[in-house]
Amino acid sequence: MKLNSEFRGKRPRALLPALILVIALVLLFPLRGEAYAGPGAGFAVLSSFWTLFVAFLYSAYAFMTWPFRHLLRTLRRRKAYGQAQIKRAVIVGFDGMDPELAQRFISEGKLPNLAKLQQQGTFRKLRTTFPAISPVAWSTFMTGVNPGKHNIYDFLARDQSNYLPFLSSAEIRGPKRSLKIGKYTIPLGKPQIKGMRRGTPFWHWLGKAGIFSSVIRVPVTFPPEKFPGVLLSGMSVPDLKGSQGTFCFCTTRRQGEKFREGGVRIPIERHGAVLRTYIPGPDDPLAGNSGRELRVEFEIRPELDGSRARIKVDSERFTLQVGEYSDWIPVKFKAALGFSARGICRFYLKEVSPEVEIYVTPVNIDPGRPDLPISHPVTYSIYLAKLFGPYATLGLAEDTWALNEEVLDDNAFLTQCYANHHDREQMLFDALDKTKQGLCACVFDTTDRIQHMFWRYLEEDHPAARGVPRDQRPDVIPDLYSRMDNLVGRVMEQIDGDTLLLVVSDHGFKSFARCVNLNGWLHQNGYLALKPGKHESGDWFDDVDWSRTRAYTMGLNGLYLNLKGRERQGIVQPGNEAESLKEELRAKLDGLPDPSSGKTGITKLFDCDAMYAGPYVENAPDLIVGYAAGFRASWDSVMGKVTKQIFEDNLKAWSGDHCIDPRLVPGVLFSNRKIAEEKPAIVDVAPTILKLFGVALPGNLDGKPWTVAVEASS
């Protein structure tokens, strides 16, 4: 070729400048064919122009319609903003932040920003709900009504027809119709998701008045409801299996007990230098009700140095050090006929030598390609994923079960918690940036999870920390409060004088050192009967004789009568018999002492008839058990199990709790404005915000608006 011979004729050192010159000239003065330099450049150029074109269209649409929308909005908002005392409300929720601990750390000078709010604005204890459980309290927070009107009484509710539990906040079922062809049952349509929480969140009322809201991770907002604003669902979003979080522990060790709850143990098989195992996924949608699960297999190649392993999942390959988490890894569970489910999970390499152990987080719904709606609009979760990368979507994303079962250690758990927390901080600050007017509310779970799991280090003699020397106990909870204070400080920098800042928690925290199996007590005192020859029951009342049972407990605080006409095998007559039975139980259980120490285990039983009012009271327990500080329902009792032992030590890492007498665990209320109310309650938040925005209060609210100072404290 002539051209090549010409090039060959030149000295090599002239080649590079010539090449650079060619590139420069080609780029600057493209001729016929050289304007196009392959699909890569073609895609880049096309994508860029396409993006700019779409952006231009969006912008043109926004600009052209903005005057009309602005006019409409102004007309709609005139009434609200005309009487509004604030331009923006920012609510930072810290699930479980305790007022006594907050005051203690403020006094120790560890929380300068919260101290500033206390001095210049408000710091009060915030009365919580009965019971003091997050889904109940946050439902009341958002609706401004008592549980009798929003229908959430616990994480779990019981099926009156069979005494079995179900998730109280949402119900997910398969599609209504399916087509059976041979061995396949083909679903026709999408899964049915039914929200069980009733009542109207206050941001819906704000939206009707034309006020925009950004709501992030407030519990019990799944499935997301339509309203004028954006919302990312929080607690109660399931994992891809449909559970509230099922981790996977892959191990070459053959022995090991089945996990009590929250996880599955999966064997790792050795194939020479390669090890293979799998992540269990959702049920095969084509297998009908057979319960056959889908799987994603993965390979592990331990490296010779014994400190690392290479992992291959689908097309993803990555290397992990022992004690290191992977990024969020996309996984695809493939069924036949092209059906699949997509999720994301993180891998944690626990051990490589001599055995191999890998923990895999519950498979979260992929926020970038959600198989179930986890936000409103559905593009909001996608927007956040594109902006910040994949993030945990599971309602209870911090894997407390894995720490409880000692699959994760303290550090691994904390790393996971703060990684999730970091993502949510980014979301909050983006929402603050995008919501210059209106409501911006974000709830952080980190405070709740870490206090649950690390309270043991806060107490001198907690049973779960026995044997850990004082000087080896990490300051996890003081550090937690300090981090949250730092977050509040950064939020304060983002707001102006027209913004109301509320820092709230749904409940406080206390120690959980002793477990109480109330079902055991009911059995031993003749209120709950077992089948002949049985002295203990299995989970979920296996071996309970309902025809002779008058009362039982399920969940964390609810005590139920086996009421005739309500429960399927009820024997207690409604009316006088039921009332006298409640009186009898209260007389015996109020002040119930722990025989080992003489301390009071239960302070008081609260009659739900006196506390709740509304259309859903029939679903409520009959009594709420108010455990004393240091006590809580035992792990067995929560799961409907009757044991001989009534009081026992809690040896789990889950060592702090709030499911006790709600009077003992109020939440916190900090504000940048003076609030006159001396005993504010969480039920008052919704009416207060509505009033401050000048929106008329709906008639069915139970809360009362606080008197809030017009000017923000300087």
Add this chain to the structure above:
Amino acid sequence: MTGFILIKMSLLHSHAPLVLVFLLSFVVGLLMVVVFRYTSDQKAIRIAKDHLKAHLLAVRLFQDQLQVVLNSYWRILGSTGGYLRLAFKPLIYVIVPLTLLIVQLDRYLGFVPIESGQPFLVKARTANADVLDQTSLQLPHEMALTAPPVHVPARSEIIWRVVAEKDGRYDLGIKAGGQSYSKSVIVSQGIERISPVRLRGRWLERIFVSGEAALSANSLIQSVEVNYPARNISFAWLEWGWIWLFFVLSLVSGFLFKSILGIEI
């Protein structure tokens, strides 16, 4: 390898150019996305594209807030710039070989050879108009002039109208002021390597449009050009220049392979 394929293809039927462009597009599409994969920062490209999408979604999600829309639009411009910057590095790797490939392919696919019996023009441009009268064309026996030459002094050009009797590779002789030059002419019905022009100097232009050695530096002739007809390829009820068809098909091919191989572009 390409030459071999071209020779084989030239023996094939009249769809040879289309088949050839399809084949090349398929191969080039695959090669280029693979090169792109290994010469680009895939993670940074993915993040840049995600940011672009996020800002686009922000315009939609927060459309009632003009300030957010404006900020998002500004960020879209910034992200687009960042994305193009990331795509520039692989572009540097592929642009030289691909440009040279396209230049060579253009010799075969850009023009149709002269058909025997069909008149064509030969145009010589001289250093100045004075030389035009001293310039003549020497034709091989198989060719003949069909009209007297036309002088265009304003552009220092002289144009001859020529016809060839039969297929073959010919050298036209051009004499000017005592100097002699030649220009190749292809008369054929297949795919041939065609050089439409022979140039004096103009090194860069020669690389892109000429397939012949340069005229000597002291030549009175600046260029000799044969007006080969441009080749059109019929595809999907449209007449395509090969480069446009190659552009579209290699994009399609690249798109397919990027999806199959999981490559971010």
